[in-house]
Amino acid sequence: MDNEKSTIKPADLRGILNYVPRFLGQTFMISLDGSIVENPNLPNILLDIAVLRSLQINVVIVHGIGTQLKSLSQSRSIPISNADGSGVTDEPTLDLAIRASSRVSHQILEGLTQSGLKCAITNSIRAKPIGILKGVDYQRSGAVELIDASFLQHLIDKNIIPIIQPIGYDRNGHTLRINSDALAVEVAIALKATKILYLAETSGLLVDGTLKRQLPVEELKSLLETDISDSIERSLKQKATHALRGVMSDISRIHILDGRIHDGLISEVFSNEGVGTLIYGNEYARIRKARKDEVAQLYHLIRSSIDKEELASRDMESIENSIDSFYVYEIDGNLIGCVAIIEYPEKTDTIEISSLYVHPLYQRQGIGLKLVNFACHTGFESGAETVLALSTQSFEFFESVCGFEVSNVESLPESRKDSYKDNGRQSKILSKKLESEN
Ligand SMILES: CC(C)(COP(=O)(O)OP(=O)(O)OC[C@H]1O[C@@H](n2cnc3c(N)ncnc32)[C@H](O)[C@@H]1OP(=O)(O)O)[C@@H](O)C(=O)NCCC(=O)NCCS
Structure with missing residues (x-):
């Protein structure tokens, strides 16, 4: 394992900066296996975390203690009932687990402090005993009952x-041991984290020894359901099972990656290829093509915005004529947002985002960004390289939230130049290069 060589070149900084608007203000859950806390690469991981923080990405760390628990057990000749918190925890094992936890938390705290970061070890998890399953008493093993999310958010x-x-x-303040993979998912859900990064001693999720690079949630689900031949090693299967729960609970991206690789964390987050396994869900599940019978609904949805000149003027007929380019965001059967994707036959490498709208009651919940990301994703999939947006009042949204840059009339396809001059709105022109997501 090459622990020394950096894979990030100075030129990559520009690539990293492209991701900044996408991740700004989001929360990433970083789950460190106990073995990774022991690894010489830990200081580099903590430096990578400092980079994430400098880019205004929020970070929460959950850690495991399996490796430390085993070595404490050996050095003190105290047998343990289970190392990873998924089995029975008897009293002597709990006692060692508390000692191992204190040691590991302290190591992380010390490393983060050396990287100039503020951090705090918390008691934000209320647990309940796993109890007796199939006749086996799990004793001091626990599952998450409640997470004090507001306390964590305050920090x-x-x-x-x-x-x-x-x-x-x-409830009575008694200590219970919890599996760290499961805990990471529960905390991530409670904090509405957008990513979980599991750092472990593995190159990623290995199926029959082969690394899976990208795994849609449906494929992971069927893999776990049909894996009767144990093609996935036990501890990885456990991670994958918890990851499945996370993705099903709206955490759209979960990564399993090698914590021993220098720059692994940064490379995984800020490159299209990544270095480990990316398990992803369909974050666009609420977006679908508009139907022909929804023309009137769409018109009424966006009319107030047309009146305020936020959107270019459109009547029912023009929506009807271009209904195939419209996508809607639906909640409980109601249309609460829309976006149109305009293609140009004379310039197939370019698309335009138009008629972007989110109902005021639902604004500032990330739906506008999701609609823009969806349009970019759809354009990229159909071969476009550039996306344009023309805006009179929301150009800052495109610039600071969606990562667009100010462009000029020359970037418009010929047919669009004419309508741009004719309509007199003098919209600002914004553009963005399209690339696959991570
Ligand atoms: C622009 C619009 C689609 C954004 O939808 P949204 O669901 O609120 O967007 P998100 O929740 O993804 O992003 C919200 C962020 O964008 C910012 N934002 C929204 N509109 C903005 C604007 N006009 N100028 C600057 N920032 C804006 C918000 O302040 C918020 O920032 P914060 O997270 O730091 O608080 C919505 O405000 C809208 O429908 N506006 C009216 C129609 C319009 O102008 N459409 C664009 C035409 S091209």
Whole structure:
């Protein structure tokens, strides 16, 4: 394993900066296996976390203790009932787990402090005993009952990185051991994190020894359901099972990657190829093509915005004529947002985002960005390289939230130049290069 060589070149900085608007203000859950905390690469991981923080990405850390628990057990000649918190935890194992947790949390705290970051070890997890399953008493093993998300969020808002141990406390304050992979998912759900990054001693999710690079959630689901031949090693299968729950609960991207690789974390987050396994869900599930019978609904949805000149003027007939280019965002059967994707026959490498609208009651929940990302994704899939947006009042949204850059009339396809001059709106022209997502 090459721990020394950096894979990031100075020129990659520009590539990294492209991702900044997409991740700005989001929360990433970083789950460190106990073995990775022992690895010489830990200081580099903590530096990578400092880079994420400098880009205004919020970070929460959950850690495991399996490796440390095993070595404590050996050095003290105290047998343990289970190392990873998924089996039975008897009293002596719990005692060692508490010691191992304190040690590991401290190591992370020390490393983050050396990287100039503020952090805090928290007791934000209320747990309940797993109890008796199939006649086996799991004793001091617990599952998450409640997460004090507002406490964690308060720390995050104060630029403090919460460090969460694989330990919880029941209603009476008694300690229970929790599996860290499961804990990472529960905390990520509670904090509405957009990513979980599992850092482990593996190049990613290996199926029959072969690394899976990208895995749609449906494929992972059927893989886990049909894996009777144990093609996935036990601890990885456990991670994958928890990842499945995470993706099904709206965490759109979960990564399993090698914590031993220098720059692995940064390369995974800021490159299209990544270095480990990316498990992804369909974050566009609520977006679909508009139907022909929805012309009137669409017109009424966007009319107030047309009146305020936020959107270019459109009547029912023009929506009807271009209904095939419209996509809608639907919640409980109601249309609450839309976007149109305009293609240009004379310039097939370019698309335009038009008629972007989100109902005021639903604004500032990330739906506008999702509609723009969806349009970019659809354009990229159909071979476009550039996306344009013309805006009179929302150019800052495109620039600061969606990562567009100010462009000029020369970037418009010929037919669009004419309508741009004719309509007199003097919209600002914005553009963005399209690339696959990570
Ligand atoms: C622009 C619009 C689609 C954004 O939808 P949204 O669902 O609120 O967007 P998101 O939740 O993804 O992003 C919200 C962020 O964008 C910012 N934003 C929204 N509209 C903005 C604008 N006109 N100028 C600057 N920033 C804007 C918000 O302040 C918010 O920032 P914050 O997260 O730092 O608080 C919505 O405001 C809208 O429908 N506006 C009227 C129609 C319009 O102008 N469409 C664009 C025509 S090209």
